Amino acid sequence: MRKPKKRGVSLTRKLLFVVERDVRLFFQYKAMVIMRAIWFVSQIAFFGLIASRMVAIEDYFRYYVGGLSTMTLYSAAIFIGFDIYEEAEHGVFEYLLSLPVSRRELVLGRSIGGGLRAFIYVGALICIALYVTGVANPLNLLLALFSLFLFAFGVSGMSITLAVAIKSSDRFDILMGVLDALVVRLSTAMYPLSVVKEANVFYGWIANFNPLTYASDLFRWGAGIESMLTFENPLLPLLGIIVFFAFFTFVGIVLYDKNIEGGGWQ
Amino acid sequence: MRKIVYILEHDFRNFFRYKWWLVGLISMNLADLFIMAIVYNYMLNPEITQQIKSYFNFFAPGLAVTGLFASAFMIGREVNMEKRREVHQYMLSLPMGRIEFAIGRVLSGGMRGMVYMSPLLATCFVFVGFPTLPQLGVIILVLFLLAMGISGLSIAMAVSTSSLDKFVTARGLVYYLLFFCSSVFYPFSLIEQLGQEGKFPMFLVTFARVNPLSNASDIIRAFLLGTPSFSVDMVICVLVFSLIFTLFAAFAYIRLIERG
Numbered sequence: 001m002r003k004p005k006k007r008g009v010s011l012t013r014k015l016l017f018v019v020e021r022d023v024r025l026f027f028q029y030k031a032m033v034i035m036r037a038i039w040f041v042s043q044i045a046f047f048g049l050i051a052s053r054m055v056a057i058e059d060y061f062r063y064y065v066g067g068l069s070t071m072t073l074y075s076a077a078i079f080i081g082f083d084i085y086e087e088a089e090h091g092v093f094e095y096l097l098s099l100p101v102s103r104r105e106l107v108l109g110r111s112i113g114g115g116l117r118a119f120i121y122v123g124a125l126i127c128i129a130l131y132v133t134g135v136a137n138p139l140n141l142l143l144a145l146f147s148l149f150l151f152a153f154g155v156s157g158m159s160i161t162l163a164v165a166i167k168s169s170d171r172f173d174i175l176m177g178v179l180d181a182l183v184v185r186l187s188t189a190m191y192p193l194s195v196v197k198e199a200n201v202f203y204g205w206i207a208n209f210n211p212l213t214y215a216s217d218l219f220r221w222g223a224g225i226e227s228m229l230t231f232e233n234p235l236l237p238l239l240g241i242i243v244f245f246a247f248f249t250f251v252g253i254v255l256y257d258k259n260i261e262g263g264g265w266q
Numbered sequence: 267m268r269k270i271v272y273i274l275e276h277d278f279r280n281f282f283r284y285k286w287w288l289v290g291l292i293s294m295n296l297a298d299l300f301i302m303a304i305v306y307n308y309m310l311n312p313e314i315t316q317q318i319k320s321y322f323n324f325f326a327p328g329l330a331v332t333g334l335f336a337s338a339f340m341i342g343r344e345v346n347m348e349k350r351r352e353v354h355q356y357m358l359s360l361p362m363g364r365i366e367f368a369i370g371r372v373l374s375g376g377m378r379g380m381v382y383m384s385p386l387l388a389t390c391f392v393f394v395g396f397p398t399l400p401q402l403g404v405i406i407l408v409l410f411l412l413a414m415g416i417s418g419l420s421i422a423m424a425v426s427t428s429s430l431d432k433f434v435t436a437r438g439l440v441y442y443l444l445f446f447c448s449s450v451f452y453p454f455s456l457i458e459q460l461g462q463e464g465k466f467p468m469f470l471v472t473f474a475r476v477n478p479l480s481n482a483s484d485i486i487r488a489f490l491l492g493t494p495s496f497s498v499d500m501v502i503c504v505l506v507f508s509l510i511f512t513l514f515a516a517f518a519y520i521r522l523i524e525r526g
Contacts, residue, residue, distance in 0.1 A: 031430055031433075031434035031435065032434075034434065034435045034438065035434055035435070035437075035438040038435070038438035038439060038442055039438065039442060042442035042443070042445075042446050043442075043446070045446075046442070046446030046447055047446050047451065049460065049465070049466070050446075050451075050452050050456050050457060050460065051451070051452060053311070053452075053456045053459065053460065054306075054310065054311055054314050054452050054453075054456055055306070055309040055310060055311055056309060056310065056311045056312065057309055060309075170286040171286070173286045173287060173290060174286040174287075174289050174290050174293075176290070177286075177287070177289070177290020177291065177293060177294060178289075178290060178293045178294075180294070181290075181293050181294040181296075181297035181298075182297060182301075185297045185298070185301040185302050185305075186301060190302065190305075191305050191306070191309060195305055195308050195309050196305055198308050199304050199305045199307065199308045200304065200305075203301060203304075203305070
């Protein structure tokens, strides 16, 4: 009777070790952490403030600050893929494979760790954003934060999936650059969906299915910036984020399990 | 002269080692132009539309300048890395004078920026319009001066900071201050207006006016769009920036490699 309980605890602990390692690793990149923070603050203080005068969107400053938080979360969560290449380059993979942790536990822990560390980091920046935008309904905000949590896990899972599938740091680097450019700009992080559709129907179509659109909209809904929301029902973007999270966590586990061994890393 | 060419060759080879990073940067720049600028076109305040007509046309020259800035700044990262790994000890053993070496590094940083910026400037000409030959000459000269100044600024920062963290932090501050407190993304009149309303510190308004990125973007706009009107002060601002940082960087770099 005691055995299954002991095994369960052990599994959670193994996951926790993996998560803890990835969180610690992230905060070793002090330069990256500082750069992102400076970028975030200067975007609010300069671009947000001045661009809000340039556009004819009501309350654009608060709208932009809301989107900025999810943009930062996205770029912090994607960083785990670069860690994987660092590990492959320095031979840490062999060490990780020798640990008494299964492949699945490892990838699940890394996905959670990648999302959690991004969330911890962006949490402080989100506090600044909420100070600027204000909070209308704390309950909505909690749901929004939960969805951002899932979004960060999903992005980490996506980053791991791509890193393990590509196995080439050069290709991964360029893919992430291009993906970042497209995912951020073809979303509602910076502008409302109605304007994106008006500018270009194809851009609008992509933005409609972009997880960053869902995350940005849910965060704005949680903070009470509801003037230009894409979806009337917040459950729809939440469902989109859950599907995104589940898909990339599952695919990430399968690919990591299959591809981690056998070398071929460039 | 030949020795400077060797330095240029060395730094260009290094530059093209980052080809994937460069492709990522170019795609980000093009996404800014062909997605962000197009969407912003549809959001413009009617008053601003009267002033700049199209955000796409307004932003295209600014984008060429930001591209130039980012690529010319890369030399600083390399110099900082050489300093931390003490590669400059090897550099000192090379059969060339300190002055030649320092000028070569600043020049290569600037030239790399010009090479990277060229397709962005060509895209700007194709979509916004072509300048006359003398105007093209002024644009190239101003952008070259700017590239040299940026290269000098990044080298000066690289040799004045002892660790990568400090360099990256200082770079972040300079980068975003020069980028966002300029007329690259928005007309200068908006910054001025915020300053007059007391929502933006006046020293930042002055900074935005003398910012070389503002002046270089506005010179291209003056020739291609006719607004703002061209003034010699714009060229002087870029020239002063370039002179200060090129000389300062050369001096600081020589001091660093001699100090060991």
